[in-house]
Amino acid sequence: DSGVTQTPKHLITATGQRVTLRCSPRSGDLSVYWYQQSLDQGLQFLIHYYNGEERAKGNILERFSAQQFPDLHSELNLSSLELGDSALYFCASSVAEYDYGYTFGSGTRLTVV
């Protein structure tokens, strides 16, 4: 167990729907990063939050959004889902705002049908 908790582990939903993925970082970690892993694109950085504030954006679609709450857990919201959004979504956490060592959770597998 890495200490980073992601729920749910699996999610199946229909095109056009909206889902929310949840991440609880390791105790003491203030940074949360979201990554998408797909067969064709590999592991891609989506967004980084530090202590409740957005710090950097990667290849995140406008249909996707995220937030980090005062208790430091984070949610990734995916809307108007398309078949191509099917992927593994990972959350990672680290202690500092500018940090090097990430700890990844075990991911949420999203299947859009």
Next chain:
Amino acid sequence: GENVEQHPSTLSVQEGDSAVIKCTYSDSASNYFPWYKQELGKGPQLIIDIRSNVGEKKDQRIAVTLNKTAKHFSLHITETQPEDSAVYFCAALRGGGADGLTFGKGTHLIIQP
């Protein structure tokens, strides 16, 4: 932005032999290069990392080398064991680290008994 190329995509070695995975990066501002191991159904796990002011780092059977001039870095695993079978990812991080990691596409390492 940064681009990380990783080779080979699949590597099969006999148990006890050595394995080498190579990566190149494009952004000379990148200064941190981690390697992750991902087993089936799990998130990536950091196994070793190196910063740009260091040429080589070892941790038991695992070593990483960095050639900043050529912009490439390599993972070396000696005396391979069955539990080394997994997908390995290299990554690069630029500057202060607020931006996410840029990952290679991964190498599926197969240890033949």
